[in-house]
Amino acid sequence: MPDPNGFLRYERQLPARRPVAVRITDWREVYPPAGAELIREQATRCMDCGIPFCHDGCPLGNRIPDWNDLVRTGNWDAAVESLHATNNFPEFTGRLCPAPCEAACVLGLGGQQPVTIKQVEVEIADAAVARGGLNPHPVPASTGRSVAVVGSGPAGLAAAQQLARAGHAVTVYERDDAIGGLLRYGIPDFKLEKQHIDRRVAQLAAEGVQFRTGVNIGVDVTAEELRGRHDAVLLACGALQGRDTPETPGRPLRGVHQAMTHLVAANRVVAAAGDGRPAPAVLPDGTPIDAAGRHVVIIGGGDTAADCLGVAHRQGAAGVHQLDLYPEPPHGRDAERDPWPTWPWVLRNYPAHEEGGDRVFAVAVQEFVDDGTGQVKGVRIAEVTVERRDGRRVVTALPGSERELPADLVLLAIGFEGTEEQPLLAQFGVTRNARGAVDARPDWQTDADGVFVAGDMHRGASLIVWAIAEGRAAAAAIHSYLGGIGTLPAPVDPARQPLAAR
Numbered sequence: 001m002p003d004p005n006g007f008l009r010y011e012r013q014l015p016a017r018r019p020v021a022v023r024i025t026d027w028r029e030v031y032p033p034a035g036a037e038l039i040r041e042q043a044t045r046c047m048d049c050g051i052p053f054c055h056d057g058c059p060l061g062n063r064i065p066d067w068n069d070l071v072r073t074g075n076w077d078a079a080v081e082s083l084h085a086t087n088n089f090p091e092f093t094g095r096l097c098p099a100p101c102e103a104a105c106v107l108g109l110g111g112q113q114p115v116t117i118k119q120v121e122v123e124i125a126d127a128a129v130a131r132g133g134l135n136p137h138p139v140p141a142s143t144g145r146s147v148a149v150v151g152s153g154p155a156g157l158a159a160a161q162q163l164a165r166a167g168h169a170v171t172v173y174e175r176d177d178a179i180g181g182l183l184r185y186g187i188p189d190f191k192l193e194k195q196h197i198d199r200r201v202a203q204l205a206a207e208g209v210q211f212r213t214g215v216n217i218g219v220d221v222t223a224e225e226l227r228g229r230h231d232a233v234l235l236a237c238g239a240l241q242g243r244d245t246p247e248t249p250g251r252p253l254r255g256v257h258q259a260m261t262h263l264v265a266a267n268r269v270v271a272a273a274g275d276g277r278p279a280p281a282v283l284p285d286g287t288p289i290d291a292a293g294r295h296v297v298i299i300g301g302g303d304t305a306a307d308c309l310g311v312a313h314r315q316g317a318a319g320v321h322q323l324d325l326y327p328e329p330p331h332g333r334d335a336e337r338d339p340w341p342t343w344p345w346v347l348r349n350y351p352a353h354e355e356g357g358d359r360v361f362a363v364a365v366q367e368f369v370d371d372g373t374g375q376v377k378g379v380r381i382a383e384v385t386v387e388r389r390d391g392r393r394v395v396t397a398l399p400g401s402e403r404e405l406p407a408d409l410v411l412l413a414i415g416f417e418g419t420e421e422q423p424l425l426a427q428f429g430v431t432r433n434a435r436g437a438v439d440a441r442p443d444w445q446t447d448a449d450g451v452f453v454a455g456d457m458h459r460g461a462s463l464i465v466w467a468i469a470e471g472r473a474a475a476a477a478i479h480s481y482l483g484g485i486g487t488l489p490a491p492v493d494p495a496r497q498p499l500a501a502r
């Protein structure tokens with residue numbers, strides 16, 4: 001019987017992050033493992049609510065109160081099993097998810113701090129590794145049917161594992177040189193060390209999944225060839241079309257880049273260097289894109305911007321400004337605007353923010369300033385107000401508020417415009433909608449029969465937890481399309497949206 005008063009005895013507490021002065025000299029994860037006693041106390045704060053709203057917050061439908069209680073009682077093997085029943089890769093979500101489940105935790109209703117669900121999750125996931133819980137699952141007799149998965153991010157990998165475990169022959173095609181999608185070269189090691197991906201890839205390979213890296217579907221292998229080889233295709237190509245600002249004067253200057261250009265270059269250096277202090281990051285053509293000794297301006301306020309901030313400090317930036325168009329959000333939930341249990345608009349402080357840099361809110365870039373040689377030397381900004389008029393965003397600069405910030409490196413982290421326009425789309429006869437995403441029918445098929453879609457490619461730039469949920473659900477649909485016996489779990493349908501007040 002769970003402890004109904006645990007939250008009265010124990011305060012919410014996370015493990016202490018590694019000291020800033022130490023962690024910015026390396027690329028290791030920010031959080032050390034939590035002590036067993038701390039995690040037991042935190043799991044004890046869960047009331048095992050009769051109606052656990054954390055479930056509704058989580059697209060995977062994770063059995064949160066169950067595994068909290070199993071951790072409280074020290075039943076770790078059962079906790080590992082319960083967690084994996086709904087989530088293929090809890091070590092990814094436990095480290096990286098913004099945790100909509102915590103925003104929906106019932107403790108938040110009464111003014112209490114929510115249960116540290118995500119931290120309990122990551123400790124169970126790591127316990128699985130320590131206890132051999134990542135051993136490959138036994139795979140049933142082959143169904144004789146074969147599936148191609150295009151893209152090896154969390155959506156593609158979750159689908160591949162589900163389908164292989166149902167007896168289908170699965171091949172994952174990835175155009176990059178390594179498996180993992182954005183987890184591999186988008187997200188820096190200080191948030192997710194890459195051995196976590198490698199372990200899962202080894203598990204999937206042992207379960208029969210074939211991996212083909214360096215294969216760009218639509219270029220190296222045509223859609224027709226792929227359809228000839230397999231009975232069904234899942235497209236999980238992500239939403240990697242970065243938003244740009246071509247109208248801003250000075251955009252073509254050297255030193256102004258898409259954030260992902262910087263992150264991928266930096267993460268590749270870390271991948272090549274292991275744990276050591278990496279060499280400077282460069283683009284494939286040799287252009288340096290390293291922040292060392294430079295004044296960096298990051299434009300944008302989300303995950304990508306925070307990742308650029310952490311990378312810039314580890315590379316030894318002289319100074320960093322992070323600019324946001326919108327005013328500083330409130331520090332706590334505004335119940336009028338975002339009532340519990342919805343996801344609130346609040347100031348989000350990532351660990352990267354305590355490592356330095358200046359956040360500047362309610363400003364817009366007016367010009368990237370030329371040093372006279374075609375290299376950026378500054379960013380001219382103005383204070384702005386942002387309003388919605390007739391459904392459109394109207395940004396108004398305040399007269400006389402302009403100033404210049406020094407900038408040798410400018411990184412655009414202003415969002416994504418859906419999946420990339422690439423040959424594969426036309427070859428499969430699939431089109432991008434107004435959001436740049438690919439629509440799915442209720443059974444996850446695109447306009448092309450036998451071609452399914454999942455993850456960011458379908459949803460638009462989103463979260464790992466949604467990618468895994470969609471990958472699992474699309475796998476269930478493919479299993480049924482192939483005439484597989486029984487059903488696979490489908491936690492979401494293509495129309496499912498996050499919890500919202502209206």
Ligand SMILES: Cc1cc2nc3c(=O)[nH]c(=O)nc-3n(C[C@H](O)[C@H](O)[C@H](O)COP(=O)(O)OP(=O)(O)OC[C@H]3O[C@@H](n4cnc5c(N)ncnc54)[C@H](O)[C@@H]3O)c2cc1C
Binds near residue numbers: 183218303455464465
């Ligand atoms: C910098 C950054 C930080 C983020 N941080 C977080 C975070 O902390 N928490 C969180 O929950 N989410 C985060 N996200 C979002 C999260 O990474 C994505 O929502 C998730 O990775 C989407 O998974 P996916 O499988 O749909 O696609 P992706 O991970 O984008 O993978 C798509 C893969 O498809 C491959 N591909 C594309 N076209 C082809 C082709 N023609 N042939 C072969 N392969 C192809 C690509 O190379 C890529 O590897 C972050 C995103 C970014 C950009």
Ligand code: SF4
Binds near residue numbers: 046047053055064065
């Ligand atoms: S809502 Fe919070 S307290 Fe209730 S079961 Fe979920 S984690 Fe536990």
